[in-house]
Amino acid sequence: SQFCDAGIGYGESCGVSSSSSTKLLIKGGTVVNAHEMEVADVYVEDGIIVAVRPNIKVGDDVTVLDATGKFVMPGGIDPHTHLDMEFMGSGTIDDFFSGQAAALAGGTTMHIDFVIPVNGSLLSGLEAYEKKSKKSCMDYGFHMAITKWDEVVSKEMEIMVNEKGINSFKFFMAYKGSFMINDELLLQAFKKCKSLGALAMVHAENGDAVYEGQRRMIELGITGPEGHALSSPQWLNFRKRLEGEATARAIKLAGFVNTPLYVVHVMSIDAMEEISKARKSGLKVIGEPVVSGLVLNDSWLWDPDFITAAKYVMSPPIRAAGHGKALQAALSMGTLQLVGTDHCTFNSTQKALGIDDFQKIPNGVNGIEERMHLVWDTMVESGQISVTDYVRVTSTECARIFNIYPRKGAIRAGSDADIIILNPNSSFEISAKSHHSRSDTNVYEGWRGKEATAPSLGGPWWL
Numbered sequence: 073s074q075f076c077d078a079g080i081g082y083g084e085s086c087g088v089s090s091s092s093s094t095k096l097l098i099k100g101g102t103v104v105n106a107h108e109m110e111v112a113d114v115y116v117e118d119g120i121i122v123a124v125r126p127n128i129k130v131g132d133d134v135t136v137l138d139a140t141g142k143f144v145m146p147g148g149i150d151p152h153t154h155l156d157m158e159f160m161g162s163g164t165i166d167d168f169f170s171g172q173a174a175a176l177a178g179g180t181t182m183h184i185d186f187v188i189p190v191n192g193s194l195l196s197g198l199e200a201y202e203k204k205s206k207k208s209c210m211d212y213g214f215h216m217a218i219t220k221w222d223e224v225v226s227k228e229m230e231i232m233v234n235e236k237g238i239n240s241f242k243f244f245m246a247y248k249g250s251f252m253i254n255d256e257l258l259l260q261a262f263k264k265c266k267s268l269g270a271l272a273m274v275h276a277e278n279g280d281a282v283y284e285g286q287r288r289m290i291e292l293g294i295t296g297p298e299g300h301a302l303s304s305p306q307w308l309n310f311r312k313r314l315e316g317e318a319t320a321r322a323i324k325l326a327g328f329v330n331t332p333l334y335v336v337h338v339m340s341i342d343a344m345e346e347i348s349k350a351r352k353s354g355l356k357v358i359g360e361p362v363v364s365g366l367v368l369n370d371s372w373l374w375d376p377d378f379i380t381a382a383k384y385v386m387s388p389p390i391r392a393a394g395h396g397k398a399l400q401a402a403l404s405m406g407t408l409q410l411v412g413t414d415h416c417t418f419n420s421t422q423k424a425l426g427i428d429d430f431q432k433i434p435n436g437v438n439g440i441e442e443r444m445h446l447v448w449d450t451m452v453e454s455g456q457i458s459v460t461d462y463v464r465v466t467s468t469e470c471a472r473i474f475n476i477y478p479r480k481g482a483i484r485a486g487s488d489a490d491i492i493i494l495n496p497n498s499s500f501e502i503s504a505k506s507h508h509s510r511s512d513t514n515v516y517e518g519w520r521g522k523e524a525t526a527p528s529l530g531g532p533w534w535l
């Protein structure tokens with residue numbers, strides 16, 4: 073699975089400097105010698121784990137040769153990213169190289185990106201992404217975003233599944249006038265997923281009502297980023313309810329077709345409760361919170377400085393304080409299953425497109441570099457989940473859902489040597505000045521993260 077020269081050491085091929093704590097465990101994914109075999113815990117040859125000390129467990133203190141690293145874990149897998157996507161007319165600032173450098177620096181060793189069709193064509197979209205991903209320096213996979221629905225798209229889905237190995241499709245119930253498809257089409261799309269054995273994913277918001285609410289905000293003279301959260305004059309922050317409504321609708325339609333459903337970027341209590349109800353009733357529904365939804369709150373959208381407020385604009389919107397805590401609790405109880413990022417960055421100049429009208433602010437926030445750190449601090453250090461659960465929600469669950477396990481998501485003989493070492497006793501300050509993303513802002517500016525290192529063996533995960 074190596075795009076990069078196997079002789080390259082940890083992270084270096086993406087310009088991510090490695091810390092001394094990993095140097096000797098795996099050197100360039102290849103080094104194993106007799107002396108090291110006696111004292112190391114995990115032995116690697118050509119990027120594959122060939123042996124693991126018996127009984128080694130996640131969270132054990134490990135012998136990392138010549139190092140002080142503490143916890144050894146399978147590399148993180150980010151189930152939901154947007155690198156190099158053209159979104160609402162403005163290309164994201166991170167491409168496969170910078171976005172992946174950011175991922176590796178933060179301990180995520182594989183990501184699954186959304187291919188955006190070109191003029192609705194899945195094949196053209198994939199072709200474009202295959203070209204872009206030549207700049208790749210770590211393992212990746214693809215989901216396909218579906219931005220319109222017709223017979224051609226339906227046929228192309230067959231090609232995606234049968235010939236291209238892409239078997240998860242994201243449908244947009246929001247972004248009226250661009251990506252959104254209505255219920256009639258969504259039902260057909262779910263039926264198609266069912267017939268192909270593919271996984272249907274949804275961006276769940278009531279796009280018609282969000283559109284209407286946004287227009288009302290503009291009529292009321294609310295043109296700033298706070299209008300993004302407040303898209304209805306009836307109730308403050310009514311928009312979160314529209315996420316719950318759409319989540320329930322998608323669940324019911326998928327249930328009607330009897331096909332599993334994956335809800336991406338679950339941001340509100342309302343949506344989470346719908347997922348919880350569905351799972352209790354036996355429906356196959358997976359809920360993915362993203363880091364921004366777990367740890368941030370919408371107060372930033374009221375910041376008087378436009379550039380500060382605009383960097384927090386994403387959809388569904390970051391919610392009022394309280395939603396994040398509830399999503400954390402749901403993650404700890406297994407109501408929500410895994411943590412993604414929806415990493416989709418725009419720099420200040422791009423965000424400034426919406427200076428007079430919040431509807432024109434490109435939607436998206438960073439997170440791929442911060443995911444492992446912030447989930448650790450928020451969930452493990454606070455005592456909400458164990459170290460083992462941390463591995464599950466950041467790595468193993470994703471590998472299982474997307475059929476990558478046990479090649480990824482485990483430290484065992486035969487698995488890829490995507491290993492990270494996290495030192496909970498050493499931390500650093502997150503900042504746009506030092507992060508690896510190309511964005512000139514960071515929504516976690518000033519937060520702290522724990523030191524982690526990751527190898528950088530890259531390429532499509534299936535090679």
Ligand SMILES: NC(=O)NCCC(=O)O
Binds near residue numbers: 387388414435437
């Ligand atoms: N989430 C977001 O605001 N940006 C990326 C596009 C999407 O997934 O909705």
Ligand SMILES: [Zn+2]
Binds near residue numbers: 275336337387388
């Ligand atoms: Zn989305």
